Amino acid sequence: MKKIIVTGALGQIGSELIIKLRTMYGTENVLATDIKQTDSVMEGPFEVLDVTDVKKMHALTKSFGADTMMHMAALLSAKAEENPLLAWNLNMGGLMNALEVSRELEMQFFTPSSIGAFGPSTPKKGTPQDTLQRPTTMYGVNKVAGELLCDYYHKKFGLDTRSVRFPGLISHVSKPGGGTTDYAVEIYYKALETGRYTSPIAKGTYMDMMYMPDALQAITDLLEANPEKLIHRNAFNVKGMSFEPSEIAASIQKHIPSFEMSYDVNSELQSIADSWPDSIDISVACEEWGFKSIYDLDSMTIDMLENLKLKMDK
Structure with a gap:
């Protein structure tokens, strides 16, 4: 043990x-x-x-x-x-x-x-x-x-x-802690709290999550x-998915049709995001120790919204 x-x-x-x-x-x-x-x-x-x-x-x-x-x-x-x-x-x-x-x-x-x-x-x-x-x-x-x-x-x-x-790691348990990909967590909170979100990351900016x-x-x-x-x-x-801001917004809109997203790009965060890959090759992890992921964007969105609703209702 x-x-x-x-x-x-x-x-x-x-x-x-x-x-x-x-x-x-x-x-x-x-x-x-x-x-x-x-x-x-x-x-x-x-x-x-x-x-x-x-x-x-x-x-x-x-x-x-x-x-x-x-x-x-x-x-x-x-x-x-x-x-x-x-x-x-x-x-x-x-x-x-x-x-x-x-x-x-x-x-x-x-x-x-x-x-x-x-x-x-x-x-x-x-x-x-x-x-x-x-x-x-x-x-x-x-x-x-x-x-x-x-x-x-x-x-x-x-x-x-x-x-x-x-x-970028997304969780309904822990709030963002100062990472460039935090927008992908914050957007779910704002979708439930206000029904709208202003993304600091530009449309079309793909990052692995x-x-x-x-x-x-x-x-x-x-x-x-x-x-x-x-x-x-x-x-x-390792990764689970790759998406850009409008795609996560569209995933949320499947469950909250009135959700709206706008953009106010943070130049410092954007420069960091632009320096990172759009999508990485995970084949070595799969081959050497059997890495696999279960959640894609839509299944993650369902789980995030369900759990955050429960948290906010307490």
Whole structure:
């Protein structure tokens, strides 16, 4: 039975990942950590941890007896552009600390990368698993460096590192946390609250997306994958769908015909979105560990609207 420590457990992915991991491995076998505790902390082991404090990270991990580190703490793309120095110190310093603790304690290691690791010179359609990566954002630079560090720790020290490149993640549980693809979450809230939405992303801007249940399944599937079959190990391309703003609006209008969407493009967000692929090739993840997704745009829309209605009615 695994014993897992999760950093950034109150974040967009972490808050839902904790629940899935505790269902799979037992509540007492998953230690949630974050930089501060809130009233919404889920039941089960929790410790306050600043990931830039390597001594405390090592002490907590060792005392818990963890054999797996899931490093989820990070500053997301839009927030990272607002404060590049903080992003570097948190994203890279925290990752180095997590890798070192995992190496010293001989643990399995997972951390998510992102399609933000690609840049404007990357092929935009059918983006290969292995391709040119020259991002133009601090977040992207962090993610490329992180992918290389994880590969280095695997080759140099034999650390069992694993990672996926997530696209935009959509969830009815966690609200947006400062990512460029947040519009694809906000639009559902506004559709139910006001019946209209102003998109900060221009019409025709395709980006890969994934519904959170598929993302969580991808993490646990990769965690359990046979290491002998993992050729790439780190930063597997994964996705659930690719769409542009008018397509998600049209999907919502199938259920809320009166819904209206307009555009007021945010130039900074748009420049980030334009630097990312339109659609990535996920064949390597499918071949090496059987990645698959269940939700497409319309099935996700149905589930999002149903669950958000329930949340708002409470």
